[in-house]
Amino acid sequence: MTLQSHARFITIEGGEGAGKSTVLAALREFLLARGFEVVSTREPGGTPLAEQIRSLLLDTHHEPPAVETELLLVFAARAQHVREVIVPALQRGAWVISDRFTDSSYAYQGAGRGLDAGFIADLERRVVGIEPGITLLLDIGVAHGRERARGRDLAPGASGPDRIEREHDHFFERVRDGFLARAQAEPRRFRIIDATQSAEAVAAQALSHLRALADT
Numbered sequence: 001m002t003l004q005s006h007a008r009f010i011t012i013e014g015g016e017g018a019g020k021s022t023v024l025a026a027l028r029e030f031l032l033a034r035g036f037e038v039v040s041t042r043e044p045g046g047t048p049l050a051e052q053i054r055s056l057l058l059d060t061h062h063e064p065p066a067v068e069t070e071l072l073l074v075f076a077a078r079a080q081h082v083r084e085v086i087v088p089a090l091q092r093g094a095w096v097i098s099d100r101f102t103d104s105s106y107a108y109q110g111a112g113r114g115l116d117a118g119f120i121a122d123l124e125r126r127v128v129g130i131e132p133g134i135t136l137l138l139d140i141g142v143a144h145g146r147e148r149a150r151g152r153d154l155a156p157g158a159s160g161p162d163r164i165e166r167e168h169d170h171f172f173e174r175v176r177d178g179f180l181a182r183a184q185a186e187p188r189r190f191r192i193i194d195a196t197q198s199a200e201a202v203a204a205q206a207l208s209h210l211r212a213l214a215d216t
Protein backbone atom coordinates (compact mmCIF):
# COMPACT_ATOMS: atom_id res chain seq x y z
CA MET A 1 0.00 0.00 0.00
CA THR A 2 1.44 3.42 -0.93
CA LEU A 3 0.83 6.52 1.11
CA GLN A 4 -1.89 8.86 -0.11
CA SER A 5 -0.63 12.44 -0.34
CA HIS A 6 -3.05 15.30 0.40
CA ALA A 7 -2.30 18.77 -0.98
CA ARG A 8 -4.21 20.49 1.83
CA PHE A 9 -2.39 18.63 4.56
CA ILE A 10 0.56 20.63 5.93
CA THR A 11 2.93 19.45 8.62
CA ILE A 12 5.45 21.46 10.58
CA GLU A 13 8.48 19.62 11.92
CA GLY A 14 11.68 20.42 13.75
CA GLY A 15 13.46 20.10 17.05
CA GLU A 16 12.59 21.54 20.40
CA GLY A 17 12.12 25.32 20.45
CA ALA A 18 12.27 25.59 16.65
CA GLY A 19 9.13 27.76 16.63
CA LYS A 20 6.59 25.30 15.19
CA SER A 21 3.64 26.60 17.23
CA THR A 22 4.49 30.17 16.21
CA VAL A 23 4.55 29.28 12.49
CA LEU A 24 1.37 27.23 12.77
CA ALA A 25 -0.51 30.27 14.10
CA ALA A 26 0.68 32.39 11.15
CA LEU A 27 -0.34 29.78 8.55
CA ARG A 28 -3.72 29.34 10.18
CA GLU A 29 -4.40 33.07 10.15
CA PHE A 30 -3.43 33.31 6.47
CA LEU A 31 -5.80 30.51 5.41
CA LEU A 32 -8.69 31.71 7.60
CA ALA A 33 -8.38 35.19 6.08
CA ARG A 34 -8.89 33.59 2.69
CA GLY A 35 -12.14 31.98 3.85
CA PHE A 36 -10.88 28.41 4.17
CA GLU A 37 -11.85 26.01 6.93
CA VAL A 38 -8.66 25.24 8.86
CA VAL A 39 -8.09 22.45 11.35
CA SER A 40 -4.93 23.04 13.36
CA THR A 41 -3.78 20.15 15.43
CA ARG A 42 -0.72 18.53 16.98
CA GLU A 43 1.04 15.24 17.62
CA PRO A 44 1.21 13.33 19.76
CA GLY A 45 -2.40 14.28 20.43
CA GLY A 46 -5.23 15.90 18.52
CA THR A 47 -8.12 13.80 19.96
CA PRO A 48 -9.07 13.18 23.61
CA LEU A 49 -7.68 9.63 23.52
CA ALA A 50 -4.52 10.67 21.66
CA GLU A 51 -3.98 13.48 24.19
CA GLN A 52 -4.12 10.88 26.98
CA ILE A 53 -1.48 8.87 25.13
CA ARG A 54 0.58 12.08 24.85
CA SER A 55 0.45 12.48 28.64
CA LEU A 56 1.68 8.89 29.08
CA LEU A 57 4.53 9.54 26.65
CA LEU A 58 5.75 12.78 28.17
CA ASP A 59 5.07 12.03 31.84
CA THR A 60 8.14 12.11 34.10
CA HIS A 61 6.64 10.47 37.21
CA HIS A 62 6.00 6.91 36.11
CA GLU A 63 7.86 3.97 34.64
CA PRO A 64 9.70 5.16 31.48
CA PRO A 65 8.48 3.34 28.36
CA ALA A 66 10.78 0.96 26.48
CA VAL A 67 11.76 2.43 23.11
CA GLU A 68 9.44 0.01 21.28
CA THR A 69 6.60 1.01 23.63
CA GLU A 70 7.31 4.66 22.88
CA LEU A 71 7.11 4.01 19.12
CA LEU A 72 3.88 2.02 19.39
CA LEU A 73 2.31 4.67 21.61
CA VAL A 74 3.04 7.47 19.13
CA PHE A 75 1.53 5.34 16.36
CA ALA A 76 -1.49 4.42 18.51
CA ALA A 77 -2.13 8.13 19.04
CA ARG A 78 -1.59 8.81 15.32
CA ALA A 79 -4.01 6.04 14.24
CA GLN A 80 -6.73 7.72 16.28
CA HIS A 81 -5.80 11.22 15.13
CA VAL A 82 -5.78 10.28 11.43
CA ARG A 83 -9.14 8.52 11.60
CA GLU A 84 -11.00 10.87 13.91
CA VAL A 85 -9.65 14.26 12.84
CA ILE A 86 -7.32 14.48 9.85
CA VAL A 87 -9.03 12.34 7.20
CA PRO A 88 -12.58 13.59 7.96
CA ALA A 89 -11.36 17.21 7.73
CA LEU A 90 -9.54 16.61 4.43
CA GLN A 91 -12.59 14.82 3.05
CA ARG A 92 -14.78 17.86 3.67
CA GLY A 93 -12.24 20.13 1.95
CA ALA A 94 -10.62 21.72 5.00
CA TRP A 95 -6.92 22.49 5.30
CA VAL A 96 -5.20 20.57 8.07
CA ILE A 97 -2.05 21.92 9.71
CA SER A 98 -0.35 19.56 12.13
CA ASP A 99 2.41 20.49 14.55
CA ARG A 100 4.44 17.26 13.97
CA PHE A 101 3.42 14.03 12.21
CA THR A 102 5.10 10.80 11.08
CA ASP A 103 8.44 12.46 10.21
CA SER A 104 8.86 13.04 13.96
CA SER A 105 8.71 9.28 14.54
CA TYR A 106 11.48 8.69 11.98
CA ALA A 107 13.55 11.45 13.62
CA TYR A 108 12.94 10.73 17.33
CA GLN A 109 12.26 6.99 17.51
CA GLY A 110 14.29 6.12 14.37
CA ALA A 111 17.36 8.39 14.30
CA GLY A 112 17.18 9.37 17.98
CA ARG A 113 16.40 6.03 19.65
CA GLY A 114 17.93 3.81 16.96
CA LEU A 115 14.80 1.89 15.95
CA ASP A 116 14.70 0.40 12.46
CA ALA A 117 13.35 2.79 9.82
CA GLY A 118 11.86 -0.18 7.94
CA PHE A 119 9.72 -1.05 10.94
CA ILE A 120 8.54 2.57 11.17
CA ALA A 121 7.78 2.61 7.43
CA ASP A 122 5.73 -0.55 7.86
CA LEU A 123 3.69 1.03 10.65
CA GLU A 124 3.29 4.17 8.55
CA ARG A 125 1.85 2.16 5.64
CA ARG A 126 -0.38 -0.06 7.77
CA VAL A 127 -1.55 2.38 10.43
CA VAL A 128 -1.35 5.86 8.87
CA GLY A 129 -1.74 5.52 5.10
CA ILE A 130 -1.51 9.26 4.35
CA GLU A 131 1.21 11.86 4.02
CA PRO A 132 1.26 15.65 3.89
CA GLY A 133 1.45 17.53 0.60
CA ILE A 134 4.04 19.80 2.15
CA THR A 135 6.25 19.60 5.23
CA LEU A 136 7.97 22.67 6.62
CA LEU A 137 11.12 21.68 8.48
CA LEU A 138 12.21 24.41 10.89
CA ASP A 139 15.90 23.79 11.30
CA ILE A 140 17.86 25.16 14.25
CA GLY A 141 21.00 24.11 16.14
CA VAL A 142 20.28 21.99 19.20
CA ALA A 143 21.75 24.42 21.76
CA HIS A 144 19.88 27.39 20.27
CA GLY A 145 16.52 25.55 20.17
CA ARG A 146 16.93 24.20 23.69
CA GLU A 147 17.75 27.66 24.99
CA ARG A 148 14.49 29.00 23.54
CA ALA A 149 12.50 26.10 24.98
CA ARG A 150 14.17 26.56 28.37
CA GLY A 151 13.11 30.21 28.42
CA ARG A 152 9.53 29.12 27.89
CA ASP A 153 9.73 26.21 30.39
CA LEU A 154 11.02 28.51 33.15
CA ALA A 155 8.23 31.08 32.67
CA PRO A 156 5.76 31.42 35.58
CA GLY A 157 3.10 28.70 35.41
CA ALA A 158 5.12 26.48 33.03
CA SER A 159 5.31 22.80 33.92
CA GLY A 160 9.05 22.35 33.21
CA PRO A 161 10.77 19.98 30.79
CA ASP A 162 8.90 16.78 29.89
CA ARG A 163 10.42 13.27 29.67
CA ILE A 164 11.74 13.65 26.12
CA GLU A 165 12.96 17.21 26.67
CA ARG A 166 15.21 15.80 29.43
CA GLU A 167 17.28 13.82 26.91
CA HIS A 168 20.94 14.67 26.25
CA ASP A 169 22.14 16.95 23.44
CA HIS A 170 23.57 13.90 21.58
CA PHE A 171 20.06 12.52 21.26
CA PHE A 172 18.78 15.82 19.83
CA GLU A 173 21.73 16.01 17.42
CA ARG A 174 20.71 12.61 16.02
CA VAL A 175 17.10 13.82 15.79
CA ARG A 176 18.16 16.92 13.86
CA ASP A 177 20.28 14.82 11.48
CA GLY A 178 17.31 12.47 11.07
CA PHE A 179 15.02 15.31 9.99
CA LEU A 180 17.61 16.70 7.57
CA ALA A 181 18.16 13.25 6.04
CA ARG A 182 14.41 12.87 5.46
CA ALA A 183 14.24 16.31 3.86
CA GLN A 184 17.12 15.41 1.59
CA ALA A 185 15.46 12.13 0.61
CA GLU A 186 12.11 13.81 -0.18
CA PRO A 187 12.90 17.25 -1.63
CA ARG A 188 9.50 17.58 -3.35
CA ARG A 189 7.60 17.41 -0.08
CA PHE A 190 9.99 19.19 2.30
CA ARG A 191 10.84 22.88 2.58
CA ILE A 192 13.69 23.60 4.98
CA ILE A 193 13.45 26.92 6.80
CA ASP A 194 16.31 28.47 8.76
CA ALA A 195 14.60 28.78 12.14
CA THR A 196 17.37 30.89 13.68
CA GLN A 197 15.87 33.94 11.96
CA SER A 198 13.40 36.25 13.70
CA ALA A 199 9.89 34.89 14.26
CA GLU A 200 8.62 37.33 11.61
CA ALA A 201 11.18 36.19 9.02
CA VAL A 202 10.45 32.50 9.69
CA ALA A 203 6.69 33.09 9.38
CA ALA A 204 7.18 35.07 6.15
CA GLN A 205 9.18 32.24 4.61
CA ALA A 206 6.61 29.64 5.71
CA LEU A 207 3.84 31.78 4.23
CA SER A 208 5.64 32.12 0.91
CA HIS A 209 5.65 28.32 0.62
CA LEU A 210 1.98 28.11 1.57
CA ARG A 211 1.01 30.92 -0.82
CA ALA A 212 2.49 28.96 -3.69
CA LEU A 213 0.23 26.03 -2.71
CA ALA A 214 -2.95 27.92 -1.82
CA ASP A 215 -2.90 29.94 -5.05
CA THR A 216 -2.68 26.89 -7.30
Ligand code: Z5A
Pocket residue numbers: 014015016017018019020021022023043044074099100101102103104105106108109148149151152164165195196197198199200202
Ligand atom coordinates in the same frame (compact mmCIF):
# COMPACT_ATOMS: atom_id res chain seq x y z
N1 Z5A B 1 7.51 13.06 19.49
C1 Z5A B 1 8.13 11.85 19.22
O1 Z5A B 1 9.07 11.47 19.91
N2 Z5A B 1 7.66 11.09 18.19
C2 Z5A B 1 6.62 11.48 17.40
O2 Z5A B 1 6.24 10.75 16.47
C3 Z5A B 1 5.99 12.73 17.70
C4 Z5A B 1 6.48 13.50 18.74
C5 Z5A B 1 4.85 13.20 16.87
C6 Z5A B 1 6.31 16.67 22.12
O3 Z5A B 1 6.25 17.42 20.95
C7 Z5A B 1 7.38 15.62 22.03
O4 Z5A B 1 6.90 14.49 21.30
C8 Z5A B 1 8.60 16.09 21.32
C9 Z5A B 1 8.88 15.04 20.25
C10 Z5A B 1 8.01 13.89 20.62
N3 Z5A B 1 9.67 16.09 22.26
N4 Z5A B 1 10.65 16.84 22.26
N5 Z5A B 1 11.53 17.48 22.39
P1 Z5A B 1 5.99 18.98 20.97
O5 Z5A B 1 6.05 19.44 19.54
O6 Z5A B 1 4.78 19.27 21.73
O7 Z5A B 1 7.23 19.52 21.84
P2 Z5A B 1 8.46 20.36 21.44
O8 Z5A B 1 9.21 19.98 20.24
O9 Z5A B 1 9.23 20.34 22.70
O10 Z5A B 1 7.81 21.72 21.04
P3 Z5A B 1 8.23 23.12 21.45
O11 Z5A B 1 9.44 23.20 22.30
O12 Z5A B 1 6.96 23.71 21.97
O13 Z5A B 1 8.69 23.74 20.12
P4 Z5A B 1 8.03 24.69 19.10
O14 Z5A B 1 6.54 24.58 18.99
O15 Z5A B 1 8.80 24.40 17.88
O16 Z5A B 1 8.40 26.13 19.61
P5 Z5A B 1 7.45 27.37 20.04
O17 Z5A B 1 6.62 27.00 21.25
O18 Z5A B 1 6.77 27.97 18.87
O19 Z5A B 1 8.61 28.36 20.48
C11 Z5A B 1 9.42 28.06 21.58
C12 Z5A B 1 9.84 29.39 22.25
O20 Z5A B 1 10.67 30.14 21.35
C13 Z5A B 1 8.65 30.31 22.57
O21 Z5A B 1 8.95 31.01 23.74
C14 Z5A B 1 8.59 31.25 21.37
O22 Z5A B 1 8.04 32.49 21.70
C15 Z5A B 1 10.06 31.38 21.00
N6 Z5A B 1 10.28 31.56 19.55
C16 Z5A B 1 9.62 30.95 18.54
N7 Z5A B 1 10.12 31.33 17.34
C17 Z5A B 1 11.14 32.18 17.62
C18 Z5A B 1 12.07 32.89 16.80
N8 Z5A B 1 12.07 32.79 15.46
N9 Z5A B 1 12.99 33.67 17.41
C19 Z5A B 1 13.03 33.76 18.78
N10 Z5A B 1 12.17 33.12 19.60
C20 Z5A B 1 11.25 32.33 19.03
